[in-house]
Amino acid sequence: MSSLKSAANLHISANASACAGDLCNFIIEKSNEAIKKNGFFRVGLSGGSLVKFLSEELPKKNIEWSKWKIFFCDERHVPEDHPECTFTLYDKSLFSKVGIPKENVFKNDSNLTVEQAAERYEKLIKEEFETDSPRFDMLLLGMGPDGHTCSLFPNHQLLNVKDKIVAFIKDSPKPPPERITLTMPILLNCDNAVFCSCGDGKKEMVKEVLENQNMDFPAARVQPVKGSLHWFMDKGAAGLLSNI
Numbered sequence: 001m002s003s004l005k006s007a008a009n010l011h012i013s014a015n016a017s018a019c020a021g022d023l024c025n026f027i028i029e030k031s032n033e034a035i036k037k038n039g040f041f042r043v044g045l046s047g048g049s050l051v052k053f054l055s056e057e058l059p060k061k062n063i064e065w066s067k068w069k070i071f072f073c074d075e076r077h078v079p080e081d082h083p084e085c086t087f088t089l090y091d092k093s094l095f096s097k098v099g100i101p102k103e104n105v106f107k108n109d110s111n112l113t114v115e116q117a118a119e120r121y122e123k124l125i126k127e128e129f130e131t132d133s134p135r136f137d138m139l140l141l142g143m144g145p146d147g148h149t150c151s152l153f154p155n156h157q158l159l160n161v162k163d164k165i166v167a168f169i170k171d172s173p174k175p176p177p178e179r180i181t182l183t184m185p186i187l188l189n190c191d192n193a194v195f196c197s198c199g200d201g202k203k204e205m206v207k208e209v210l211e212n213q214n215m216d217f218p219a220a221r222v223q224p225v226k227g228s229l230h231w232f233m234d235k236g237a238a239g240l241l242s243n244i
């Protein structure tokens with residue numbers, strides 16, 4: 001089996017700021033391709049450090065925001081005024097600045113139970129994509145120090161969910177505990193799975209995932225079947241990779 005590192009497109013920048021710039025240039029290139037082909041760019045965003053990277057760089061770019069349809073790869077199931085709500089973090093630092101139409105951002109409904117919220121979000125995605133097997137143009141992913149991505153954590157039964165597009169978790173090892181998340185089959189059925197991981201603190205896990213392809217770690221399992229895999233990193237996160 002070829003290593004994931006050889007299958008992935010590696011983009012290694014000098015530092016996190018350069019990585020954010022390279023990532024956003026790539027996102028715009030792919031968004032323009034998707035808009036030209038389908039009229040829209042349908043993208044899933046993760047939380048964490050990605051919020052800062054995208055919010056710092058994307059407002060500087062010339063983007064047809066009315067052609068973007070934004071979903072969340074995962075979302076903490078908390079009220080919108082909660083400091084950990086990924087939608088609100090993006091809304092304050094990005095959406096409110098670029099004037100993306102509100103109807104183009106598909107957010108969680110925290111007034112429901114987490115079970116109901118997952119069901120609602122799955123229905124929303126199926127309706128928007130007009131199919132029961134939606135294929136995102138791009139999923140923007142982070143990787144935690146434990147190798148999780150979205151809200152798919154190591155040794156968690158959620159990793160094996162195959163009959164759902166969106167699932168819920170009530171015992172997330174990364175707080176807050178209740179979240180909704182895209183499932184692995186959706187991550188594998190997208191045109192571009194794009195990880196962004198920066199900082200020395202990620203280098204051991206980056207090696208485990210990309211070089212050792214240790215499938216205990218969810219991020220190692222993300223290799224789109226008919227799509228492309230991209231890893232945007234700074235030198236710190238890529239520090240233990242050989243022959244790069």
Ligand SMILES: O=C(O)[C@H](O)[C@@H](O)[C@H](O)[C@H](O)COP(=O)(O)O
Binds near residue numbers: 046143174196
């Ligand atoms: O909402 C979340 O918590 C994220 O979606 C989560 O999956 C994140 O992407 C990773 O934890 C990496 O986060 P960092 O990039 O901040 O390390």
